[in-house]
Structure formats: structure tokens, C-alpha cells
Amino acid sequence: MFGFVPRKAGAGAPLVVALHGCGQTAASYDHGIGWSKLADKLGFALLLPEQKRANNFNRCFGWFCPADMERDTGEPLSIRQMIAFMVARHRLDPSRVFVTGLSAGGAMACTLLATYPDVFAGGAIVAGMPYKAAYGRIDALSAMVHGRVRPALIWSGLVRNASSHRGNWPRVSVWHGTEDRTVSPVNGAEIVKQWVGVHRLSRTPVSVDRVNGHRRRAWLNRSGVEVVEEYVVDGMAHGTPVRTGGRARSVMTAPYVFDMGISCAEHAAWFWGLTKRRPGRWTKPKR
Template identity: 50%
Template sequence: MNNRLDLAALIRWQNARQRATAAAGHGDEGGLEEVSGFGTNPGALRMLAHLPEGLPAGAPLVVALHGCTQSAAGYDRGCGWSAMADSLGFALLLPEQQRANNSHLCFNWFEAGDTARDAGEVLSIRQAIDHLVRTHALDPRRVFITGLSAGGAMTAAMLAAYPEVFAGGAIIAGLPHGSALGVSEALRVMARPQSLSAASRGGSVRMASGHKGPWPRVSIWHGEADHTVHPDNAEESAKQWLFLHGLADAPAAEERNGGHLRRRWTGPDGTARVELHRIAGMAHGVPLAPGEGDGRCGEAGAFLLDVGVSSTHGALAFWGLEEERAMQAASRPAPRPAPEPARAAASTFPGMFPGMLPGTSSGPASAGAMDPGATINRALKAAGLL
């Protein structure tokens, strides 16, 4: 078999495997619940959600958009979103692309029919948000959105199309809104974006909805060794949101921790409005610190990269959700210490009577060997069990 036939066979095998994986994935949602009947759903997306047990009314909502070739459940597991929802007390919505819409399972961030306000995929996501906010009495003022790659670009599209819906967003290895129209242009700007003025970038967002502000706060994350979506797209995204927030080019703060560079721009009240994270040596994917413990969550995998930095925690902190939970915990009254347990009898063997030694009793010592029954009775009375 020649090389051309080998390649064709490999492509057929990969496509068959992708179809089988996708079909199997619909049966294993990793604990997520599918949401149906949430609206007209013109973008024909699947909607999956995680609602922590006992979630109170007025809880925040986080929307997470997977990247190409990924599923909602896999993205959730990799980023640790459900675990963080349980820990911090927020609802989680995970839209999922279908292969009938895009053969690579990418959100169609480069199609006008899917990114224009009240049309296509962005309207499907908007309807799902409305459904969850209404049916679970969530706080409409605390809705946040994030996504990777095509999901990051669709995050930018959602922030542009519906800025009044979101308090904040996080764009991970994505592109600025309005950067491409059609597949050819999308591939071109992924390889190297055009350097445009901040006014031009910001104008694309202004035209998307006619919104006058206030604007969502935006966190931007990108690996400096990303060969799929050029890192300069992060700079163009920063321009877009700095213009909308009326902020100067120079950041208010710049910090470097090893290969992790963070720049922050703050508003007049001192609150960070835009931040940009650049991670040296990181390829295309979500920055993660997998595992358990402070600042850790998720699992490494394809486009889910263990670089020792958790963008999941970083986004939540930027939005104020981690701080809010800590303040709630601090405001609760301290638990009263439990009363010291009474001394109870379990047997007459050494070490099983707390505070009593074998051969002793709670009453006067007898001249001879003690009656074990009497010892047990005295201990039970002392413990309030008789």
C-alpha cells in the first residue's frame, strides 16, 4: 500500500473513531445534567449543567465553553469546573457543540450567523443562561463566561453580543471579537493577527450590540509557545477591552512569577477591569495546576496543560467569587466547641475505659479483687447511660 493510500486509510480510521467517541460521549456526561427545552436553540447546541446540592437562591452562574475536538464533560473534568462549583457555590453551564454544526466540534466564532446578537449559537447560549437563571433563581448580575480556543473566541463573541448579561469573562488562547469572517480569514488570524488600533478593536464590540456600558471585566490567558492561535491575539484582545473600559495602555501593575507574567489595568475605584496572563513555554491549551489542595484542580490532558498555574482559580479570583466565598465563611459565627465527652465504658480491658485504669474504680477501693459488673455499672452511670 502506498503512502497516499495509507494516509487515506488513517483519515478514515480517525473519523470513524471520532464518531464512535462522540456517540459514546453522549452517554457519559461525567455527572453533568443535560438541559432541554431551554428555548428555540437556533444554534442547535447541547446544553449541560451542574447545580451543586443545596445551591441557594441568588447564586452566581459560570458558563464554560470547550475547545475544538473536546466535549463539555471532558472540558469540565479537565478544568475542574464542577469541583470548584461545589466548593464555592455557583451554578455551572456547559454548552456543547455538535458535529453536525462543525466537524471538529469547534464553536463557529468566525460565522456571522452564529455570532450576531439574537442569532445562531450566541442566541442558543443566551437562551440557556436565561433558562438557568430563571428556573434556579440565580443572580442575573453575577453571570460569568470563559472558554478555550474556539470557545475563547466564542466567549469574546458572547461578551460583545450580550455585554449587559455578563459581569466578567475569561478568554483562554482565544481571539478578539470581530477578528475573522469565514474559515480562510479565521485560519489567517490564528496564524498571525493583524495589529489594529485599540479604537478599531473596541469598535467591533460596540457595533455588536449598541451597548453603552458598563462593560464586563475581562481576564485574558495565553501561552507564549502557542503555535495554533498566535499569542499576539492576546494583545489584540487586551486592546479591545482596554478601549471599552477607557484605560491607558500602561498597566497599573505587572508581576512575574517564574515564566508567568500578569499585567493588570484598574478602574478609578481600584478594581481590576482587564488583566493579561502570558505563560512562557506554554503551548495551546488551558493553563492548569492539576491535583488537590490550595490553587489546584482538574486533570491534565489534550489542550489541558499542567504548567503549575490554575487559570480556573485565576479567573474565579479575578471575578471575585473566591474572595466572596472567603468573606461569607469569615462572617459566619464561629462554631461552639463541642462539650468534652463523658467517660464511657466499653469493656474492662486496658485502654477501653477513658480515664480509668484497670484495677481501679470510680468509687472507694475494695480490699480484694473488684467486681467487674459493679465497675461497668459505675462507669455507665458516670457517663449518663444508666
């Protein structure tokens, strides 16, 4: 584990757990996305778990391994122990812990949200997979490329049966590029279906917007709070969208990081309530 606690992050600060994708390290992932810079700016602590080559040669988190998809076992337990250590050592707020990740890291973020809903207040799944979308390496490759489609009742049941939790469920932000050829965009839609089902909401979104040119849909609970949102990033391949300030689009700024004119990290932080300033340019789509 790698941790970063900026000076602004005093006692009671939130914690963000950021999980890298295959072929990345914690440092390269942070360098490309800029999570530590955002942590320094907004005053939250950052935890960056890193996969070992001894576990997976490509440094993929084991979201598809039966031993790594249950509560209190394998990699989910390991990351849970890292969180407990960070919260205790730096006196962070245990009610404001969030998790995000890219690709295999996104799939593991989904696994953590499912197995530890009592630990996380929210998450952001980027180019990831639904919880228990595959069992084993071959099944995982098939699900990634072709997409794994199931009824909402089945998807949500997998999450609800992953723990004994019956309280409030984490708020979930889902991001996927339309040109992703590594993890089919079908999987992004299925993640939305899974978590909308977990929150027992209608499949029809309450809010539809365009943010910096990209489609955003949101689902609200009975209290009027957005608990599930989906960004469909037009023209993006497999990776995380960032905004560098230039006019270029679809430019790779780091491995699996693309300047799409929208910052996933900034929008996730706003969705989680870590900043009051809503980023980006928001418009209603033309009918």
C-alpha cells in the first residue's frame, strides 16, 4: 500500500482508495490521473494499493478469481485492512471512505462496494465490470470483450447476497468510453443496471445532461439524492478521461489516460461531496 495525506487532511478527513489497472503501478496510475494533486487541493487522504507481479504478472487485481470476490477473503480483505490502518493512523472519517479504479481496478472497486457496503460511502467504476461478472481467467476475457448481460434482479441479488448489510448503499458513479475495445461498453451499462437495482430504483433516469459534450444520466432516491450516475465518454478508448485544459480530444496523455475534455476524478469528487464546486459545462440535450 501507498498512502498520501496532505497537510490539509487533518483529523476527520475523507479517504479515497484508488486502484490502478492492468499494466500499471500505483505511481503511474496516480501520475496519469492526478489523484494526489486533487487530494492536496481538496484535503482528503489517498490510499493507492498496488498489485504484486507474484499475484498477477500483468499487475491485474483478481476481480475474476473466486478467492478474491468475497467479503473477508483474499484481495478485498487485504484492501479493507489497508483502509482500517489508514483511518486509525491518521484519524480519518470512517463514514467518508470512497473507492475508485480503472479496468481491473474498476472491477475490484465494484467488488469492494459489493462486499463492504458498510465501509464505503461511494465509488467510481471506470471501464470496469459488474460484481461477479466472471469466474476464472477465460470467463473474464469473454465477459470483457463481449459483455456479460443479466437481468437487473440477478445483478442486484449478487450484491445484496455478498454481505449481511441492510443499511444505506454506496453512491456509485460509472464511466465508460464508447470506443473501448478492451472492456465492452456493454459492461458499463450492466454496472448501472446492477447498482440501480441494488438501490431499488426505476431503470428510467431522473436526470439527463451533457457535461463538456459527454452524456450523463443520473438516478435519484426517494430523498432526491443522486445515488447512481453514468457518464458515456464519446470517442474514448479503454482508459480514464482527464481534462488538461487544451482543446485536443482523444489524445493519450499517459498509458490508459485520455484527454477528453472532462476530468473523471474531479467529477467523482463532486459526486461524493468532497467539493461544493460543480466542475465542467452542463447543458440539457436538445430534443
